Amino acid sequence: MKKVTILWLMLTSITFPILVQAAEEPASLISVANPRISTGIHIGDVLQREIQLEAKAPYQLSMTALPKKGERNQGVELVDIGVHTEKTGDGNRYSVSLSYQIFSTGQLPKVLRLPETALALTGGQEAAAINVPAWQFWFSPLVTGSIHTARDNIQPQIKPSLVDSDAHRLRFVLALVALMTGLAGLVYVNADKRWLPFMGGEFSQAYRKLRKLPKKAGQEQQALQYVHQAFNQVYGRSLFRKNLGQFFAAYPEYSPMRNEIDAFFVRSETLLFTTQPVDAAQFIQDAQHFCRSLRDCERRVA
Amino acid sequence: MASAAIDTQLADWRTRALKLENEVQGVIVGQDAAIRLINIAIFARGHVMLEGGVGVGKTTLLQSVARGIGGAYERIEGTVDLMPNDLVYHTFLGPEGRPQIDEGPLLRAGEKLSVFFFNEINRARPQVHALMLRVMAERHLHAFKKEYRLPHMVVFADRNQVEKNETFEIPSAARDRFMMEIAIDIPDDRELRKSLVFDTKFQHAEKLTQKVESGLLAFDQLNDFSDVVQNHVQSSPALEEYVMDLWSATQKPESFGIALDGVDMHRLIQAGASPRGMGMLLKAARVHAWLMNRDYLYPEDIHAVFHEVIAHRMVFNSMYESRRTLLSRQLTAKILETVAVPAKS
Numbered sequence: 301m302k303k304v305t306i307l308w309l310m311l312t313s314i315t316f317p318i319l320v321q322a323a324e325e326p327a328s329l330i331s332v333a334n335p336r337i338s339t340g341i342h343i344g345d346v347l348q349r350e351i352q353l354e355a356k357a358p359y360q361l362s363m364t365a366l367p368k369k370g371e372r373n374q375g376v377e378l379v380d381i382g383v384h385t386e387k388t389g390d391g392n393r394y395s396v397s398l399s400y401q402i403f404s405t406g407q408l409p410k411v412l413r414l415p416e417t418a419l420a421l422t423g424g425q426e427a428a429a430i431n432v433p434a435w436q437f438w439f440s441p442l443v444t445g446s447i448h449t450a451r452d453n454i455q456p457q458i459k460p461s462l463v464d465s466d467a468h469r470l471r472f473v474l475a476l477v478a479l480m481t482g483l484a485g486l487v488y489v490n491a492d493k494r495w496l497p498f499m500g501g502e503f504s505q506a507y508r509k510l511r512k513l514p515k516k517a518g519q520e521q522q523a524l525q526y527v528h529q530a531f532n533q534v535y536g537r538s539l540f541r542k543n544l545g546q547f548f549a550a551y552p553e554y555s556p557m558r559n560e561i562d563a564f565f566v567r568s569e570t571l572l573f574t575t576q577p578v579d580a581a582q583f584i585q586d587a588q589h590f591c592r593s594l595r596d597c598e599r600r601v602a
Numbered sequence: 603m604a605s606a607a608i609d610t611q612l613a614d615w616r617t618r619a620l621k622l623e624n625e626v627q628g629v630i631v632g633q634d635a636a637i638r639l640i641n642i643a644i645f646a647r648g649h650v651m652l653e654g655g656v657g658v659g660k661t662t663l664l665q666s667v668a669r670g671i672g673g674a675y676e677r678i679e680g681t682v683d684l685m686p687n688d689l690v691y692h693t694f695l696g697p698e699g700r701p702q703i704d705e706g707p708l709l710r711a712g713e714k715l716s717v718f719f720f721n722e723i724n725r726a727r728p729q730v731h732a733l734m735l736r737v738m739a740e741r742h743l744h745a746f747k748k749e750y751r752l753p754h755m756v757v758f759a760d761r762n763q764v765e766k767n768e769t770f771e772i773p774s775a776a777r778d779r780f781m782m783e784i785a786i787d788i789p790d791d792r793e794l795r796k797s798l799v800f801d802t803k804f805q806h807a808e809k810l811t812q813k814v815e816s817g818l819l820a821f822d823q824l825n826d827f828s829d830v831v832q833n834h835v836q837s838s839p840a841l842e843e844y845v846m847d848l849w850s851a852t853q854k855p856e857s858f859g860i861a862l863d864g865v866d867m868h869r870l871i872q873a874g875a876s877p878r879g880m881g882m883l884l885k886a887a888r889v890h891a892w893l894m895n896r897d898y899l900y901p902e903d904i905h906a907v908f909h910e911v912i913a914h915r916m917v918f919n920s921m922y923e924s925r926r927t928l929l930s931r932q933l934t935a936k937i938l939e940t941v942a943v944p945a946k947s
Contacts, residue, residue, distance in 0.1 A: 521840065521944055524944055525944040525945075528942065528943070528944060529942065532942050537939035537940065538938070538939055538940065538941060538942045538943070540901055540902060540905070541902070542902055542905075569900055572838060572840040572841070572943065572944060573837075573838045573840060573841050573898050573899060573900050573901075574838065574897075574898045575836075575838070575898075
């Protein structure tokens, strides 16, 4: 009995102060989550620590005493810090996120550490703090030895397997050819300059001049002159209405416009050789359309 | 005269003119173009030179036309001994055995003379040409102490181009008096040729000409009506510019870029068309426009008569004169092919 009593007294004398102390701690460290990998860390890598702690009222985490962003220790720099506060029953739960970036250099692997951190608590009668222990990791240099040996250390990478692009390439080429052909066709039909066969012909030039001709009275004879001159150039001599049959026989590409051409010559004769009034603007516009159609005949696209 | 009345008159005369053409075409086959040109000359009151081989129907053609015109028809043959007085009078012994003087073929019909046909004019001497020149220009003649007026006379002359012996070249001044020089060629069409040879109706030229209705045109009204036509048919500024260009081209074809094979164009022309020639061109063209039932001149009216009115008026350098017929045809064709309307600005 005496022994049991002595043992009880001894246990009580040991555990009581601990229990009292535990009951009186203003804050407690819940968890520390360090990076998953502690080896093969290179310069430029960012490592994160997630710290969770609880503070009982009236204590709370001192925001002003948090580690300062930019602090550097042995080439490890705190680059970001974040705090998340969550209310609990009789206090607060804090999640502190610390991001460190490695700026250490060296030619050989070495041990570095995320530094020990003290998180201060305020609000109570006494100062209190939670100490987060340091965390060690292996820093690996990008190259071993000097720069002169870097080439020797280069290791071939596994060539990635390529996606088969033949079908896509074929479709792309066909689409490109179709696009270019279409564009060339549009240019051939619509362009005024001469850089393809049958382009820049007599009616093309006449059409270009007609487009620049102001649509006003007094210009209709000039319009006629442009068109007739083109006819004469094509025919190789002055073309009159009575010669249209020979013209179509010699230049069958204009035959689809036989009626329009004959009508034009009739209208031209009326305008040039009689005194019948004419709407100059309308006439010049008609001459433009007529000349454009002749240009299409000239290019064999009518 | 009111416009409606003029229109009626124009239409009426056009009907008659076209009827004359049809009648003559029924007698003379394969010469439609020449008949149209003679018709134009009649209404333009111009003298005509016919040119062609022997036996192509020139005389029959003229006799047919003369019958259609009405009035008196006189004819004389050009010979090397023909003298001007042979045209004016002739002497003979009368019934009493006394010499008598009578009016020659030129004066015999007086004012009723409508057609004077001078056959083979190039066989006549230059003195005869000179007389004809004056009569053609002035249409009157002083003889037997009085003035003979020939107001309705048109001269149709014929020149045989085949024979050159005992012929006298007609001077350019005399040629210029003729409004037209019309070629009468043998038709190219084989069927027409066959008809000319095998159809017996062509064996009797006199009977043929009798088929043409006599006096279709009132010969003594042609002068007045010709003035009506000339005043009625108008020309636009564009056409006038075109005619001016044509005239320039007859004078300086090289400046229009006209070239003929084997010809130095700078030396070809000694004299281009004369103002009188261009005036006759427009006169004839207006008649053509009227026949085509138009009130305005078109280039085709000019083209229809250009060669026949202009070619014989151009004077070539002597080195080219021997090729006149061919070169003049080529030149007038080239001029019409080259000169554009509206002209290049």
